[in-house]
Amino acid sequence: MKNKSPNQIRPFFSIALYSLIALFRNRATVFFGFAFPLIFISVFGLLGSNGTSITIGVPDGRGSGPIYQALSRIEAVSIKKGSEKDLKEQLSQGRLAGVLVIDKNNSPSLFISQANPQQAAAVISMTSGVVDKLNLKLANVTNPVIKLDIEEVSGRKFSFIDFFLPGMIGFALLTTSITSTSFGLIFLKKTLVLKRIFATPTKGLTILLGQGASRMVMVLLQTLVIVLVGVFVFKFTLVHGLFTLTQVLILSVIGLLSFLGFGLFVAGIANDENTAAPVANLFVLPQFLVAGTFFPIDALPSWIQPVVSLLPLSFFNTAIRKITVEGLSIDHLVPQFIGLAVWAVIAYILASRTFRWE
Amino acid sequence: MKGTRTIIQVENLTKNYEDLVAVDNISFEVREGEVFGLLGPNGAGKTTTLEIIETLRKPTSGKVIVDGLDIEHDSWKVKSSIGVQLQDSGFYPDLTLVELLKMFAGLYQVEIGDPIEILKKFSLEEKNKSYWQKLSGGQRQRFSLATTLIHNPKIIFLDEPTTGLDPQARVNLWEEIRKIHAEGRTIILTTHYMQEAEELCDRVAIMDQGKIIEIGTPHDLIEELLATGFKRKREVKKATLEDVFLQLTGKHLREE
Ligand SMILES: Nc1ncnc2c1ncn2[C@@H]1O[C@H](COP(=O)(O)OP(=O)(O)OP(=O)(O)O)[C@@H](O)[C@H]1O
Ligand SMILES: [Mg+2]
Numbered sequence: 001m002k003n004k005s006p007n008q009i010r011p012f013f014s015i016a017l018y019s020l021i022a023l024f025r026n027r028a029t030v031f032f033g034f035a036f037p038l039i040f041i042s043v044f045g046l047l048g049s050n051g052t053s054i055t056i057g058v059p060d061g062r063g064s065g066p067i068y069q070a071l072s073r074i075e076a077v078s079i080k081k082g083s084e085k086d087l088k089e090q091l092s093q094g095r096l097a098g099v100l101v102i103d104k105n106n107s108p109s110l111f112i113s114q115a116n117p118q119q120a121a122a123v124i125s126m127t128s129g130v131v132d133k134l135n136l137k138l139a140n141v142t143n144p145v146i147k148l149d150i151e152e153v154s155g156r157k158f159s160f161i162d163f164f165l166p167g168m169i170g171f172a173l174l175t176t177s178i179t180s181t182s183f184g185l186i187f188l189k190k191t192l193v194l195k196r197i198f199a200t201p202t203k204g205l206t207i208l209l210g211q212g213a214s215r216m217v218m219v220l221l222q223t224l225v226i227v228l229v230g231v232f233v234f235k236f237t238l239v240h241g242l243f244t245l246t247q248v249l250i251l252s253v254i255g256l257l258s259f260l261g262f263g264l265f266v267a268g269i270a271n272d273e274n275t276a277a278p279v280a281n282l283f284v285l286p287q288f289l290v291a292g293t294f295f296p297i298d299a300l301p302s303w304i305q306p307v308v309s310l311l312p313l314s315f316f317n318t319a320i321r322k323i324t325v326e327g328l329s330i331d332h333l334v335p336q337f338i339g340l341a342v343w344a345v346i347a348y349i350l351a352s353r354t355f356r357w358e
Numbered sequence: 359m360k361g362t363r364t365i366i367q368v369e370n371l372t373k374n375y376e377d378l379v380a381v382d383n384i385s386f387e388v389r390e391g392e393v394f395g396l397l398g399p400n401g402a403g404k405t406t407t408l409e410i411i412e413t414l415r416k417p418t419s420g421k422v423i424v425d426g427l428d429i430e431h432d433s434w435k436v437k438s439s440i441g442v443q444l445q446d447s448g449f450y451p452d453l454t455l456v457e458l459l460k461m462f463a464g465l466y467q468v469e470i471g472d473p474i475e476i477l478k479k480f481s482l483e484e485k486n487k488s489y490w491q492k493l494s495g496g497q498r499q500r501f502s503l504a505t506t507l508i509h510n511p512k513i514i515f516l517d518e519p520t521t522g523l524d525p526q527a528r529v530n531l532w533e534e535i536r537k538i539h540a541e542g543r544t545i546i547l548t549t550h551y552m553q554e555a556e557e558l559c560d561r562v563a564i565m566d567q568g569k570i571i572e573i574g575t576p577h578d579l580i581e582e583l584l585a586t587g588f589k590r591k592r593e594v595k596k597a598t599l600e601d602v603f604l605q606l607t608g609k610h611l612r613e614e
Contacts, residue, residue: 015461
């Protein structure tokens with residue numbers, strides 16, 4: 001056919017620019033893209049900061065002696081004082097890891113409870129470590145038969161925020177790509193905005209690319225805002241500074257390109273806004289919960305790990321933490337990129353089969 | 359104003375939706391510079407016919423030529439050269455009128471100068487910072503007409519442009535349509551108001567159940583009917599209730 005479509009560059013920029021403006025005036029998009037991740041970061045960033053420490057109760061007036069001093073010098077241990085009765089009560093509720101009572105002869109007793117077995121195990125090994133060391137010292141053993149050599153490998157100091165914040169970038173990316181894109185397209189279709197645009201010399205593909213471009217700007221801004229708030233408010237570590245930031249931004253764009261296909265697919269299978277919500281959530285929520293947003297995938301039961309680690313968001317979350325935690329550059333992320341690419345191909349094929357303009 | 363050149367030629371156009379024949383083998387032509395009305399009851403096939411000519415729907419069979427261009431082979435050129443106001447359409451609800459005009463200028467790839475000037479032409483200049491969703495029905499129709507004209511098209515399609523408007527807004531829109539027509543454009547419109555057709559149209563086609571059953575000037579069609587001995591049941595008064603309404607409430611536009 002000799003039907004030659006006009007140059008689509010100006011229509012593309014028009015759609016991209018004005019979709020972006022409309023996007024920023026949409027409360028839901030701004031909430032899920034910016035406010036929601038920042039709220040989560042504030043809540044978990046503060047809560048999670050002492051997640052690995054162990055609290056040991058020591059009754060009032062017994063806070064002396066070599067065992068006590070050695071224990072309180074350990075960085076991961078914090079000591080809580082109080083009456084013996086109160087402390088034991090808290091122990092049985094799982095709020096303390098253990099209660100250490102040292103009698104007048106300097107003979108220690110450690111109380112633990114099964115309310116929090118992991119903490120109990122940790123406090124036992126720590127306390128017995130301290131006691132063993134003291135015993136050796138008192139027995140004048142300076143050269144024990146077995147000696148544990150501990151060497152520190154140079155490393156950076158990471159806190160919970162360094163784990164959690166990249167997961168929030170992944171979540172914001174996922175909602176913008178899937179929920180906001182599918183809602184946006186269905187809305188434009190239902191309100192006949194698309195029909196009016198189709199009366200102009202603009203191709204369908206131009207509309208999709210324009211919508212995609214507006215999401216790309218949105219995602220870059222989200223990532224930037226989350227990282228900057230993280231750095232300045234929550235002491236988020238950017239391992240190689242600006243370089244790491246650039247890598248994270250590039251990865252966000254790659255993630256978006258991969259996830260956008262699912263947004264189109266959801267827009268294809270849901271007919272109106274009411275069905276779009278549950279269908280989009282079907283893609284977003286399970287991944288949000290298991291794919292490494294709140295806890296590492298290794299923390300899941302081992303039988304489910306292989307499945308979970310193949311989810312699109314898992315690839316993204318693994319990749320972004322390799323950049324922010326391990327300090328790698330994106331050329332080390334080939335396996336994750338392959339994973340994202342495979343999902344992208346699947347999503348775009350599904351989308352092209354289901355998406356209808358009318 | 360009215361030339362004799364044919365600017366739109368529709369030949370044996372048919373459109374089926376599954377087993378429903380929405381447009382049934384119709385043929386007609388529109389002459390350059392005329393206001394052509396497509397009349398008919400709900401479901402007659404008016405919108406379907408217009409949207410096929412506008413290249414928004416594919417015909418089942420038949421041929422349509424718009425200003426020398428075949429809609430099948432030159433749909434992009436057709437889209438660029440016609441102005442379209444759809445029966446139902448929407449605009450981004452969260453954009454202002456100025457933003458929407460700029461966006462449509464981009465989509466049609468034209469330069470528009472000052473958008474406020476365009477809004478002024480349609481008495482919308484005070485609404486330039488309003489979001490589209492905040493406009494009243496009449497303002498939406500006028501704004502839609504502004505986007506229809508943004509690329510200065512020679513041929514304009516208006517699908518029920520005055521439906522749902524109050525008498526003031528309708529009279530005002532007639533003025534707009536007359537102005538557009540006076541600029542030398544060809545206008546094809548549909549309406550359910552016969553008074554409107556009589557006021558505006560040079561020729562009308564009457565459609566029913568997908569077929570065109572009559573074409574002619576309003577004057578000729580009325581004469582033909584009278585020639586059959588038709589008589590109104592009751593002599594009409596020299597004024598209508600609409601005249602009373604406009605006399606009482608004034609002709610100026612509301613909602614501003
Ligand atoms: N997309 C569609 N799918 C199936 N049937 C359709 C579709 N669009 C229109 N129709 C049917 O085609 C017939 C003609 O519809 P059309 O909208 O062209 O009528 P119209 O003359 O514009 O009516 P109205 O005055 O109510 O606007 C109707 O019976 C309608 O139900
Ligand atoms: Mg109609």
